[in-house]
Amino acid sequence: MKKLRIIFFSGKGGVGKTTTAAATALHAAALGYRTIVISTDPSHSLSDTFQINLTHSVQNIATNLDGIEIDAFHELDNNWGQIKDYLSSLIVTLGADDAIAGELAIIPGMDNVFSLLRIKEFYDSGNYEVLIIDMAPTGESLRLLSLPQIVSMALKITRYLEKYIVSPVIRPASKMSKSLRAVIAPENVTHSWELVLEKLLDMRRLFEHQSLTSTRIVLNPEKMVINESQRAWTYLNLFGMITDQIIINRVIPKDGLKGYFKDWQVTQQKYLKMIYDNFSPLPITEVPYLKDEVIGISRLSQLGKMIYEDRDPTDVFYSDKPIRIYSTKKEKIFAIKVPFIENNKIDVTTRGNELIIGIGNQMRSFVLPDSLSLLQTEGAEYNNGWLEIKFKKK
Ligand SMILES: Nc1ncnc2c1ncn2[C@@H]1O[C@H](COP(=O)(O)OP(=O)(O)OP(=O)(O)O)[C@@H](O)[C@H]1O
Ligand SMILES: [Mg+2]
Missing domain, CATH: 3.40.50.300 (P-loop containing nucleotide triphosphate hydrolases)
Structure with missing residues (x-):
């Protein structure tokens, strides 16, 4: 194959x-x-x-x-061109300077x-x-790799709004109101937006x-x-x-x-x-x-x-995710795969966004995602080869 x-x-x-x-x-x-x-x-x-x-x-x-x-x-223009034109005109309608409207219609890093x-x-x-x-x-x-995740939410919201609010209510009403017409996205823009979102989801x-x-x-x-x-x-x-x-x-x-x-x-x-x-x-x-x-x-x-050396560079050298970040009702968990440790020898401290773990006389450090670095640690637990560091949700 x-x-x-x-x-x-x-x-x-x-x-x-x-x-x-x-x-x-x-x-x-x-x-x-x-x-x-x-x-x-x-x-x-x-x-x-x-x-x-x-x-x-x-x-x-x-x-x-x-x-x-x-x-x-070129890629930006292909994917974002129609949306950008709509956003620029919307931004101008809302009172921004024409000269910078085009710039504001592009999210930094989007290219x-x-x-x-x-x-x-x-x-x-x-x-x-x-x-x-x-x-x-x-x-x-x-x-930027987080974008598809954000986008999948945006797609759900867009579809919901289009189906229940924009199509049945706002679009017909905008035929009668010039100012409403100026802010509501034309159908080709909505379509273009959906297309972009779907492509990003496929990419993810x-x-x-x-x-x-x-x-x-x-x-x-x-x-x-x-x-x-x-x-x-x-x-x-x-x-x-x-x-x-x-x-x-x-x-x-x-x-x-x-x-x-x-x-x-x-x-x-x-x-x-x-x-x-x-x-x-x-x-x-x-x-x-x-x-x-x-x-x-x-x-x-x-x-x-x-x-x-003699390895095939196209092989998958490792296929696990040794760090997992997830939430329970009360806590956010940063879990690390560390086989073979004795529970009583774990020492966990945080310094800024750095998580420092002492296991016996070995030290390991990890960089926490921004969403965790502001939370307070609630201790650590070792279960089935995973060291779980708990953070108290705000
Ligand atoms: N092992 C090496 N020994 C000697 N020179 C090296 C080695 N690896 C890279 N270089 C040289 O270092 C320079 C920078 O490398 P390279 O352009 O690959 O870095 P980069 O991470 O892609 O940089 P950028 O972030 O700017 O894209 C190049 O001139 C390259 O030839
Ligand atoms: Mg480079």
């Missing part, structure tokens, strides 16, 4: 997402998979990485490998979401077995599919990067997406740097341990800091072999 995979490369700015995504795509193509590498990062750098001029339409890079840098503005929608089109086309996605840095892109189903879609988090052994990557992992879990590999990029080889940079190696050792402690049980792969930048097909191919 044909193997279908969507693999995202996510991480903080500058850690090596584009490089590792490109290396993975080349490696998959070399193994015979029909592959496409897609950049959804508005500041594209796939072209520079491959040293090939990629555009907004699909182009061949190597045998079995195509690539595209998605044009966010990135519509770029993600293109992934589903490539998936549906049947032309590819493997889709590799080079994402914008986590800070900008991650929260695709991204939550356990054996199809995974995210690989790329990071460097540095404090700030680790912290943001932990936050990314928490949110990916929250939105139902599987992370199947942590790629620690730019690890200084033991005999690599002497003199000026030697302290970096000591610092990295400390942070490497922190990464292994905090991201367990995810599979972790170390990639060395190479002598020169990794650009062009030949270097990227070498890097691909270094990352995956």
Whole structure:
């Protein structure tokens, strides 16, 4: 049977997402998979990485490998054009300045979401077995993954309002009132809105599919990067997406740097341990800091072999969600899968949005989602391999 995979490369700015995504795509193509590498990062750098001029339409890079840098503005206009025109005129009717109405009719970050929608089109086309996605840095892109959830609620509300209020009451009334006509969305806009919402919901189903879609988090052994990557992992879990590999990029080889940079190696050792402690049980792969930048097909191919060795890069390396966030009547629960611990040795503290857990003489930290970080912890319980941290609902 044909193997279908969507693999995202996510991480903080500058850690090596584009490089590792490109290396993975080349490696998959070399193994015979029909592959496409897609950049959804508005500041594209796939072209520079491959040293090939990629555009907004699909182009061949190597045998079995195509690539595209998605044009966010084009996608925005395609999906949001009619709605934007309606919102702009509504905003002007409500008294805003004509010059900024167009800007106000676009929710910040929306262009990135519509770029993600293109992934589903490539998936549906049947032309590819493997889709590799080079994402914008986590800070900008991650929260957008929550959008389909919000959208599914919006769709329900829209349909309800349209069926019971707008169609039977407001639309007929607006024929008689000019001012009502000015604010009520015409039918083509409502239709366009429904279409957008449905596409986003389909996208969510695709991204939550356990054996199809995974995210690989790329990071460097540095404090700030680790912290943001932990936050990314928490949110990916929250939105139902599987992370199947942590790629620690730019690890200084033991005999690599002497003199000026030697302290970096000591610092990295400390942070490497922190990464292994905090991201367990995810599979972790170390990639060395190479002598020169990794650009062009030949270097990227070498890097691909270094990352995956004899493994197939399209395999699902991990298919569980070791963090679960859910609610009961009175509490919100942050549950972490930690097999084999003794209940009486758990120590839980929070510091800002950081959750620190001491298990025996081992320490692990997690970054809490914003919705939990403001709540008070009510203790922890260990049940069937899951450590459940309870937060009191407000
Ligand atoms: N292991 C490595 N050894 C040496 N250089 C590397 C390594 N990984 C990446 N680089 C270089 O680091 C630079 C940044 O990498 P890259 O563009 O992949 O990062 P990014 O995470 O995609 O950045 P952005 O957030 O800006 O998109 C590039 O010049 C790349 O060649
Ligand atoms: Mg990049």
